[in-house]
Amino acid sequence: MAIRTLTDLDDKKFDGKRVFVRVDFNVSVSNGAVGEDYRIRMTIPTIEHLTKRGAKVILGSHLGRPDGPDQDYTLAPVAKRLSEIVGRIKVRFAHDCVGPAVENEISQMEGGDILLLENLRFYKEEEANDPEFCKKLAGNADVYVNDAFSTSHRKHASTYGMARLTDTRLAGFNMRKEVEYLSMMRDNPVKPFKVVVGGVKIKDKIGALEHLLPKADKVIIGGAAAYTFLKAKGVKTGKSLIDNEHLSWVSKALASYGDKIMLPTDHVAAISPADTSITMVKGDIADGMAGFDIGNETIERYSAEVAGTNGHGLIFWNGPMGMFEVRAFSNGTTNIAKSMALAYWRGAKTLVGGGDTLEAMKKSGVAENEVSHVSTGGGATLRYLAGDEMPGVSILNGQ
């Protein structure tokens, strides 16, 4: 069932109404200043859709994992940055997220105003989905909007409990786009469908892979994840990072889908990440050595597969191809990022997800607008792809 979104509600129903929007402003802040502000900028379409229709926009978010009220985790710097971004409107900031001070701030709002509430996680009741806290949050809202897909796998007060108490609940534009892309990929992917998986956390990715393996035409594996696959095939992997706990799952995946799984055939190996005398290794990796990146021959094969599109198809990339943080081991990841951009410009749909993957992509000089969809969901993205229940999404369907 499609989720209800902002455009499904008559414009007039926003006019003068208090609209609570759950956003993900969990950005990095240092010395009172916001670093990367992509997560803030991406909420502009949702916020401005509402302000232009005369809504009183009340934004709620968490920041970090504070243990009670803690000024190290205040959202005040985010209010300042949002003010700079939206320019024409002043963004008010409430020093609390519920209670008399907030009610007073809201009573002074006019249609088109924006108020950012203080960090929801200053209350332990937020993550506990405490009924009283939900009531307080919902009491300040006529309409509920969720634009924070990244927290929608959790039953928190602001993602679930307060929504249940609000009659009108809608998806923001980011939430809608995320759900549309991910459900298309999970249930009915555009063909040919290629998946590029790297990074380290096989455990977190198994659920998603179980869903994607049968649907994908090619699964390209790099990063540390590749060594567990190679070990399962009997290739010597030296002291490369292996996930022994999931070796048997990997063997089964190879037995069922081996013909569509691509694995590295050469590697950039070293004794340790700090080792400067790196070697290109073909095939087996000697004892005492570890693979930290895919080798040139593999890069060529993988790049050709990723960028080789006839103007259609879908490619999903999650997980760096090597230890990209170290320059000597960043080549594989940089090439995949550039091939993803090339596939996009050639007309394929491309989707990139994962905290480290996004960082690596930008480090490679590929911008967010060179990807069809950037999934900021992290854990939520993998859970959605695995077919897990997403309380924050289902509640928007009225369940």
Ligand code: ADP
């Ligand atoms: P994401 O956050 O995009 O989901 P992961 O967290 O799964 O990605 O993996 C990212 C990490 O994987 C990076 O810190 C990177 O250094 C590491 N990594 C990738 N390849 C290797 C490798 N061959 N050996 C050790 N670490 C690796």
Ligand code: MG
């Ligand atoms: Mg990571």
